Amino acid sequence: MSEFSQGHGFELIQINLDNPRHFPERYSAGERAEIKTRFAELGIGLCFHSPSDIPMMNRHESIRQASLNRAFEMIDLAADMGGEYFIFHPGRLAFYSLSLKKVVFMEQRFPERTSELFADSLGRLLAHCKGKIELCIENTHEIATPFLNVIGDLVVRDGLGLVWDAGHTEQLIGSKRTQIVQFFQNHIGHVKLAHLHDIKNGISHKALGSGGLNVSGYLEIFNALSIDVVLEIFPESELVNSVDYLRKLNVVDKLS
Numbered sequence: 001m002s003e004f005s006q007g008h009g010f011e012l013i014q015i016n017l018d019n020p021r022h023f024p025e026r027y028s029a030g031e032r033a034e035i036k037t038r039f040a041e042l043g044i045g046l047c048f049h050s051p052s053d054i055p056m057m058n059r060h061e062s063i064r065q066a067s068l069n070r071a072f073e074m075i076d077l078a079a080d081m082g083g084e085y086f087i088f089h090p091g092r093l094a095f096y097s098l099s100l101k102k103v104v105f106m107e108q109r110f111p112e113r114t115s116e117l118f119a120d121s122l123g124r125l126l127a128h129c130k131g132k133i134e135l136c137i138e139n140t141h142e143i144a145t146p147f148l149n150v151i152g153d154l155v156v157r158d159g160l161g162l163v164w165d166a167g168h169t170e171q172l173i174g175s176k177r178t179q180i181v182q183f184f185q186n187h188i189g190h191v192k193l194a195h196l197h198d199i200k201n202g203i204s205h206k207a208l209g210s211g212g213l214n215v216s217g218y219l220e221i222f223n224a225l226s227i228d229v230v231l232e233i234f235p236e237s238e239l240v241n242s243v244d245y246l247r248k249l250n251v252v253d254k255l256s
Contacts, residue, residue, distance in 0.1 A: 005044050008243055012045040014230045017074050018052055024077040036082035048078035050088035056121035057093050057107065057114045068121060072128050079132040085193055086133050087163050089140045090147055107144050115146035126158050136161035136192050140168050142176050148183055161192035166218040167204040194222045195232045207238040209245040216249060
């Protein structure tokens, strides 16, 4: 990982904790310290992306607390390894309705109640991160208005950071896209990090220049904010192609 980053000029690596190889129980205290030292010597920063399957709005307190405990373990892993940011999604909680014969998302069906639970979980996460690592939330799918209100309050009051994902923003349409863009404009000073990937045939995390994303436009915004930009592109070959694409735009030196 470090050799690949050095070879392509990356100055910040995002570790995806969805991968079981990176679960906290796989790293001893000594291994964590060794990784922190190695990347510090190389001048390469680390950020960590929380798994997508840890629910933060479950109605059952014991289940939600178990989720928080697992998140705490991952935050500690990130901090021990010298991580700068710990990133997570708003999350989703769903159930299958036999009467409706479809999957129902709780945050859309009962936004007020689930947003209260979500706010409580975020408060606990922020408290655990204090003095260790910067907690940042990333936009993904459509976010219900009460959830945006919770996030906005915590951004202003408690220092929650924002990750602006350009690809996920452009997957939204109409008023939903307008809403999230307006949200970032209103909280622009709290955007700490950006995710960049293209969209092709409705599918995100594609190579830059392969789809319809206005790459130059978003980079102009992110560079004006002087924030790190993570190329969230898979597989590795497409990531390399994206770096080549950015070199042609003469902006690769501005990316992390």
